Amino acid sequence: MIKRFLRFLLKCVLWLIGLSVIIVFVFKWLPIPVTPLMLIRSAEQYQNNKKLVWKHDWKHIDEISKNLQLAVICSEDQKFLNHQGFDIKAIEKAIENNNKGKRIKGGSTISQQTAKNVFLWPQRSWLRKGLEAYFTFLIESIWTKERIMEVYLNSIEMGPGIYGAEAASQYWFKKSASQLTQPEAAAIAAVLPNPRGYKANPASDYIQRRKDWIIKQIGYFGVLNYDRTDK
Numbered sequence: 001m002i003k004r005f006l007r008f009l010l011k012c013v014l015w016l017i018g019l020s021v022i023i024v025f026v027f028k029w030l031p032i033p034v035t036p037l038m039l040i041r042s043a044e045q046y047q048n049n050k051k052l053v054w055k056h057d058w059k060h061i062d063e064i065s066k067n068l069q070l071a072v073i074c075s076e077d078q079k080f081l082n083h084q085g086f087d088i089k090a091i092e093k094a095i096e097n098n099n100k101g102k103r104i105k106g107g108s109t110i111s112q113q114t115a116k117n118v119f120l121w122p123q124r125s126w127l128r129k130g131l132e133a134y135f136t137f138l139i140e141s142i143w144t145k146e147r148i149m150e151v152y153l154n155s156i157e158m159g160p161g162i163y164g165a166e167a168a169s170q171y172w173f174k175k176s177a178s179q180l181t182q183p184e185a186a187a188i189a190a191v192l193p194n195p196r197g198y199k200a201n202p203a204s205d206y207i208q209r210r211k212d213w214i215i216k217q218i219g220y221f222g223v224l225n226y227d228r229t230d231k
Helices: 002-026 036-047 066-076 088-099 110-119 126-142 145-155 165-173 182-190 205-221
Strands: 157-159
Touching (some): 066 205, 110 126, 126 145
């Protein structure tokens, strides 16, 4: 009985691995219509008797301003083009801070955030972190950096019930994501740590300081070029 159970368990694991690889391959080209976070937020709104807000409009990366692409890289993950999904130094620093009792921050790369937002759930646990590492490895192996950025900018929460660059641009600045100026892009990137608590427009003093810092980092970063990293 034990051997049968172990064989059954092994088959389930292999099926799940195969299915996950197929899904990641499919989403290398197809738009991602919905994520677990979108469903969770909608359920929360319903349970709290709040108005259902779900704005999401997928756009090709060529229709998203380079200003916003640069802003999120400079704000969230300046090593994005060079790492293989994980920023080891940032992870070591987060562990060190955790051991000292400090709040963990800045450990997740854009690739990790993409894996979590598209395939998993937001609550922290060792299981989710393990699956996040697995899906991060998959998307870094199968997708290009440009595709990871495209999925990231179309899937992340950028306001209350606002998902993706196009919806955020329309919500905060009443314009298309392709038309975002550098200050506007920096404002959207500035709220990402807490998109339901911060406002991109009008910006508070704190968000304005973050905007100024992001714009300065964009100047240091230079030209955005995915070609050297594409598979």
